[in-house]
Amino acid sequence: MITRRQANSGILASAALAAVPAFAATQKLKPIELPAPRAEGGMPLINALKLRHSTREFSDRPLPAQTLSDLLWAAFGINRPNGYRTAPCARYIIVIEIYVAMVDGVWIYEPKTHALLPHLAGDIRAETGVQNFVKTAPLNLVYVAHGERLMDDSPEERRLLASVDTGFIGQNVYLFCASEGLVTVFRGSVEYRKLKRTLKLPDQQFVTFAQTVGYPRA
Numbered sequence: 001m002i003t004r005r006q007a008n009s010g011i012l013a014s015a016a017l018a019a020v021p022a023f024a025a026t027q028k029l030k031p032i033e034l035p036a037p038r039a040e041g042g043m044p045l046i047n048a049l050k051l052r053h054s055t056r057e058f059s060d061r062p063l064p065a066q067t068l069s070d071l072l073w074a075a076f077g078i079n080r081p082n083g084y085r086t087a088p089c090a091r092y093i094i095v096i097e098i099y100v101a102m103v104d105g106v107w108i109y110e111p112k113t114h115a116l117l118p119h120l121a122g123d124i125r126a127e128t129g130v131q132n133f134v135k136t137a138p139l140n141l142v143y144v145a146h147g148e149r150l151m152d153d154s155p156e157e158r159r160l161l162a163s164v165d166t167g168f169i170g171q172n173v174y175l176f177c178a179s180e181g182l183v184t185v186f187r188g189s190v191e192y193r194k195l196k197r198t199l200k201l202p203d204q205q206f207v208t209f210a211q212t213v214g215y216p217r218a
């Protein structure tokens, strides 16, 4: 994680403060060091709850790096010294990872360093869902469960726990979007097997849901 001061003083490449896809214009995907998430702000909770809704029409405008940083922290960032997160998890076991699919590739959100780790080069947004808007919206979050962390549970229980954990993250994303003038929709209409193959997930890992985020279409 970098401090806002470092970012402002230009320690990061100038691209760091530009729109996010500029980070990864090359074939070989690079890690994205996100600016530090902002420590305060946003609209009052009641106002955000009043505005929360699903949208299925998105502009293709990319998210600025600071907005992506704040969004991922709100979604499932670390909010306490013990490493726990902005969303709860069953039995203290963190099973969900957020895969971030953007125009240039797929990254994995790493909350400890608040960075995006490169996963796959190339635009796989179309494969994150069956609805047309997923192809052009700037950001599709794919929620991936580490089933191997729940080995004492049956496959059904693993799916249930992972789905509930994902729902809390999804609601964080909804509220953040409501607060920031972004729009979003949580999605279960996903070709799960195909997306698992595309993301090259190991056997025990599986996609729970996906969620599209962007600016409203004008």
Ligand SMILES: Cc1cc2nc3c(=O)[nH]c(=O)nc-3n(C[C@H](O)[C@H](O)[C@H](O)COP(=O)(O)O)c2cc1C
Pocket (backbone or CB within 6 Å): 052, 053, 054, 055, 056, 131, 185, 186, 187, 188, 189, 190
């Ligand atoms: C588990 C779950 C799965 C959903 N899957 C989809 C989906 O695949 N596509 C979609 O457009 N909306 C999906 N939604 C969004 C719902 O359609 C939406 O929340 C509902 O219509 C109520 O609208 P609101 O969110 O604006 O209140 C899903 C919501 C949930 C909770």
